[in-house]
Amino acid sequence: DEKAHTASITMNISEGDIFYIGRIEVIGNTKTLDKVIRREIRFNEGERFNGKLLKRSYERINNLNFFETVELIPKPHIETKTIDIDVKVKEKATGFLSVGGGYSTVDKLVGIIDLTQANLFGTGRYIKLKAELGGSSSFYELSYRDPWFLDKPISMTLSAYKTQRDFISYDRNATGGSIGFGKRFWEYWSAGATYRFERATVENVSDSASNIVKDQIGTKTTSSITGSITRDSRDSYIDPTRGTRHSLVLTYAGIGGDNYFVKGLIDSAWFLPVGKTTISLRGRIGYIKGLFGHEIPLYERFYVGGIYTIRGLGFGEGGPRDETGEVIGGTTEVILNAEYIFPVFEEAKLKGVVFLDAGRAYDDSEDFLSDIRYTAGGGIRWLSPFGPVRIEYGFNLSPKEDEESGKIEFAFGSFF
Known part of the structure; x- marks a missing residue:
């Protein structure tokens, strides 16, 4: 017209x-x-x-x-x-034998032996024998996972471990094991239940230790059941570029044993593609409470600081301390991580990352969300033939009197 x-x-x-x-x-x-x-x-x-x-x-x-x-x-x-x-x-090769070492800000020099078969006899079953020996800790673990137990869409996981760690004012030795079952439903959802039994000893307590530490001298057992529900829509478990992962984990300890507590953790992560790069956002909130008048074990509390929580802080530095300066963990925690991940050498599966972390652990006497700790930094991530390797440096943006201005963090993990 x-x-x-x-x-x-x-x-x-x-x-x-x-x-x-x-x-x-x-x-x-x-x-x-x-x-x-x-x-x-x-x-x-x-x-x-x-x-x-x-x-x-x-x-x-x-x-x-x-x-x-x-x-x-x-x-x-x-x-x-x-x-x-x-x-x-x-x-591709799914069996790995790794013998080497690394550096941890907590354990200093660490020797590692890792024997893993992620596709046992071509059945999809997973078995792993791992040993770590550091300057102040040791860890030994044997684990097995069948993703289709008895050819049913139900997973079964078995684990046995022995660990030892030297803290400033005490030592902890523990031996334990677990058995768990899980099931996927709909397309992205899964649920699981795990029973764990652990026998732990707190010993070699220094005379200057606080009463909080001295009250836990001796050997105690933990018998617990953990339930979880997860929705995971990530395009890749090892190197996600899009999707989300949300989980709720609840633990009840007191099915026999000496320790009685309830513990919960909400964990939520988003991965947003921007061209060939990825923005990753993750948040976690945790809570633990002793039951029937029982104290919370020191080794079940929340310790914030390190490559898996707040990078740039030492183990437990992002949380409460006793009167002697020993980190004692918190009864609640909040952790926020923001990352920008970009390719460095795509053929070699090498990526770079810059990050901003925030969070803290709190005792019952502290106000939740007060005195949040902030760190920032960067690093590299390599999807090596033996599993993901992370090397990252975190700057402590507000170091306290006895803290360093930053820390280098190293982590090596197998595909699981």
Whole structure:
């Protein structure tokens, strides 16, 4: 219409045909059993084709961390209105033997021996034997996980450990074990329950130790049950670039044993892609309370400071101390972490990170959210063939009189 300066547009839309899944072929798995891969596929032969389920199937197979590459290749057949799917994988080494050392701001020089098989006999089962020996601590662990116990969609985890740590005014030795079961439901949700038994001894207490420490001299046992519920939509468990992970964990100790307490933790993380970079935001809130007049064990309290909580602070420095200056952990905690992650050398899977951390642990006598501690820094992360490696330096933005201006943090972890 030239007078009204308008134009009418007619859009003709012709819907395409509906296609159904034809044959699903698994190719390239020389070690991993077919069923380990097929149980991660979110569609079946004969069902209507769905591109979202194809993408989700790729994510789940890739998250197994058994393969160098994963491809889901659709092969449409116009005449039969079907699409065959080729699941093409390339196996990678899943057994690791690592013998080496590292540096921890808590334990100084640390010797590490780690023997791990993440895909035992091609079944998807996981077994690990690990030993760490540091200047002030030692840790030994044997763990086993079956993600499909008795070929059912239920996971089972077994663990046995022995640990020892020297604190400033006391030593702690502990031996324990656990058994847990978990189940996925819907697409992104899972729930689990774990029973743990531990026998711990507090000894070699110095004469100058506070009464809080002296009251816990001796050997006590903890018999606890922990329940958890998690929603995890991350595209990758090891190197996420998008998605979220939210979890609620509740522990009750007092099924026999000497210690009685209830402990809870809410943990929420978001991963936001920005081009080839990622913004990561994470928040945690924890609470513990002794029951029936029992004191909370020192080793069950919240200790804030270090690479897994507030980087740039020493172990427990972001929390209460007794009158002698010994860190004693808190009964509540709040931790906030913000990160900007960017590629440095993509072919080598090397990334850089800058971060800002905030948080603190509190005793019952302190006001929650008061005197928040802040740190900032940066570092590198490498997805090595033996697991993720992190080297980061945190600056203490408001160091107290007996604290350093910053700390270098090192962590090495296996794929799990």
